Amino acid sequence: MDKHEQLLISLRKVIRAIDLHSRKLSKESGLTGPQLVVMQKIRQLDGPIARQIASEVNLSPATVTSIVDRLESRGLVTRVRDDADKRRVQLFVSEAGKSLLATAPQPLQEHFIQRYQSLEEWEQSLLLSSVERIAAMMDAEELDAAAMLMVGQMQDSH
Numbered sequence: 001m002d003k004h005e006q007l008l009i010s011l012r013k014v015i016r017a018i019d020l021h022s023r024k025l026s027k028e029s030g031l032t033g034p035q036l037v038v039m040q041k042i043r044q045l046d047g048p049i050a051r052q053i054a055s056e057v058n059l060s061p062a063t064v065t066s067i068v069d070r071l072e073s074r075g076l077v078t079r080v081r082d083d084a085d086k087r088r089v090q091l092f093v094s095e096a097g098k099s100l101l102a103t104a105p106q107p108l109q110e111h112f113i114q115r116y117q118s119l120e121e122w123e124q125s126l127l128l129s130s131v132e133r134i135a136a137m138m139d140a141e142e143l144d145a146a147a148m149l150m151v152g153q154m155q156d157s158h
Contacts, residue, residue, distance in 0.1 A: 011134070029104040034059065036104055038067045039093055042077060043101060047090040076100060
């Protein structure tokens with residue numbers, strides 16, 4: 001088997017691992033990866049605005065707004081208009097959302113990050129440069145991507 005075939009198989013395995021974890025997350029919690037990450041960030045920041053969440057999780061404000069719309073419709077997140085500045089709408093995780101977060105599986109990227117950070121510095125750099133090179137070879141440098149592992153198109157994952 002040629003090396004390029006081995007590389008493509010490894011890439012397919014990575015995609016498959018992300019897909020399987022996404023399905024597990026959805027089945028166990030009813031959330032997508034981006035929804036879970038947004039809820040966790042809202043809880044962590046306690047009353048942020050959507051633009052702040054977008055910046056923190058590296059998603060567009062429109063994508064975060066769409067995610068928050070879906071979470072709010074399920075009663076997992078609430079929007080509260082700021083008394084001092086009526087233009088400002090703060091986000092909070094509801095009690096139902098907090099309960100769901102307490103039992104939701106760990107996002108795949110947290111597991112990955114723990115393992116990645118346990119590597120030697122030189123190996124982290126080698127992996128990073130190799131994957132960046134692969135992204136460039138696939139003409140993917142300009143694609144919108146968050147710092148979270150998920151599959152599918154961004155609009156399909158809310």
